[in-house]
Amino acid sequence: MPQVNINNLILAAVVRDTGxxxxxxxxxxxxxxxxxxxxxxxxxxxxxxxxxxxxxVLIVVRH
Amino acid sequence: MEGHLATxxxxxxxxxxxxxxxxxxxxxQYPGYPHGYVIHLSLGFIAxxxxxxxxxxxxxxxxxxxxxxxxxxxxxxxxxNMERKTLEKLEELELVKRGPDYIEGMARTFExxxxxxxGTALAVAAACQWAGREWAAAAAFISLLASWRLxxxxxxxxxxxxxxxxLEFRGAVLTAAGVALVNVGAPEMREKILREGLAVCLKPRxxxxxxxxxxxxxRMAVAHTAAVIxxxxxxxxxxxxxxVVRKNIDTGELVLAIxxxxxDPEALVAAVxxxxxxxxxxxxxxxxxxxxxxxxxRYPRGMV
Numbered sequence: 597m598p599q600v601n602i603n604n605l606i607l608a609a610v611v612r613d614t615g616x617x618x619x620x621x622x623x624x625x626x627x628x629x630x631x632x633x634x635x636x637x638x639x640x641x642x643x644x645x646x647x648x649x650x651x652x653v654l655i656v657v658r659h
Numbered sequence: 660m661e662g663h664l665a666t667x668x669x670x671x672x673x674x675x676x677x678x679x680x681x682x683x684x685x686x687x688q689y690p691g692y693p694h695g696y697v698i699h700l701s702l703g704f705i706a707x708x709x710x711x712x713x714x715x716x717x718x719x720x721x722x723x724x725x726x727x728x729x730x731x732x733x734x735x736x737x738x739x740n741m742e743r744k745t746l747e748k749l750e751e752l753e754l755v756k757r758g759p760d761y762i763e764g765m766a767r768t769f770e771x772x773x774x775x776x777x778g779t780a781l782a783v784a785a786a787c788q789w790a791g792r793e794w795a796a797a798a799a800f801i802s803l804l805a806s807w808r809l810x811x812x813x814x815x816x817x818x819x820x821x822x823x824x825x826l827e828f829r830g831a832v833l834t835a836a837g838v839a840l841v842n843v844g845a846p847e848m849r850e851k852i853l854r855e856g857l858a859v860c861l862k863p864r865x866x867x868x869x870x871x872x873x874x875x876x877x878r879m880a881v882a883h884t885a886a887v888i889x890x891x892x893x894x895x896x897x898x899x900x901x902x903v904v905r906k907n908i909d910t911g912e913l914v915l916a917i918x919x920x921x922x923d924p925e926a927l928v929a930a931v932x933x934x935x936x937x938x939x940x941x942x943x944x945x946x947x948x949x950x951x952x953x954x955x956x957r958y959p960r961g962m963v
Contacts (some may be wrong), residue, residue: 635844638899643895648831
């Protein structure tokens with residue numbers, strides 16, 4: 597069960613526009629399809645979960 | 660001496676039998692190993708022997724001999740610690756965790772079962788010593804029945820209604836029965852969850868039930884039970900598919916979403932209904948005047 601607490605960590609953000617996120621490892625994608633793919637790969641590699649902020653930013657979070 | 664031997668024999672046999680009857684192996688898969696059986700049967704036998712020997716000690720009379728019952732209590736506390744440690748170690752590798760409340764409840768149950776075995780032995784030995792063997796048999800029957808009843812805990816189905824509810828996505832947020840459960844970023848995961856997932860709503864029947872379901876340990880126990888019985892598709896690198904339980908903050912209802920191997924809503928309802936109510940989660944605000952007054956003010960006409 598993903599518990600919400602201070603240990604939840606943003607591992608990376610995948611964006612198409614670098615102006616949308618800062619302060620975390622940032623991955624730039626060329627299109628929406630590539631963005632989803634990168635996010636999915638990162639989630640599998642880092643044992644994290646992809647969350648959609650619905651403003652074009654995908655973040656990978658470990659719960 | 661002859662009489663004492665019969666007393667001790669009857670008492671010990673009844674106590675060991677009680678422990679054997681309480682040694683269940685079900686979906687909890689614990690103790691699911693032959694060695695686990697041996698350990699608990701041996702401890703049950705020792706507990707029964709201690710209980711049975713106390714009666715001739717009193718009859719003799721050798722009252723100081725009864726102090727070894729204190730020694731037994733010490734031993735059984737050790738049993739609880741041992742069980743807790745084992746379960747905590749195993750918990751680290753569980754994909755859907757039992758939760759500390761569940762573990763504490765199981766460890767306490769193991770300790771309590773030894774006391775029940777000892778109590779049964781004591782009652783049967785006492786009946787055998789002072790009332791005869793027929794009465795000993797009757798005492799054995801009654802105490803076995805009592806142990807059986809005492810150890811059958813209540814289940815979630817007794818305090819709330821469980822109904823299947825549909826899953827939907829509002830944007831990226833998985834929602835069921837109006838409760839936002841979790842944000843899922845990947846579109847194919849959303850499709851998978853909608854296609855293969857199930858959700859149920861747990862509607863508490865009164866304020867006591869609501870307070871019990873509020874407990875995080877109780878929620879983990881519900882999710883764990885559902886995951887063990889129906890299976891779950893979550894993996895170490897796929898946390899999206901982890902069963903999730905969230906509360907409707909306005910009504911106190913719980914929503915459980917799970918992506919099971921067996922997609923059977925009725926089976927999920929049955930699994931959730933049979934999840935145990937944990938001792939540590941059990942709460943009874945309605946037993947207090949303040950709790951009842953709060954309920955009247957909040958729900959002037961309603962049941963809840």
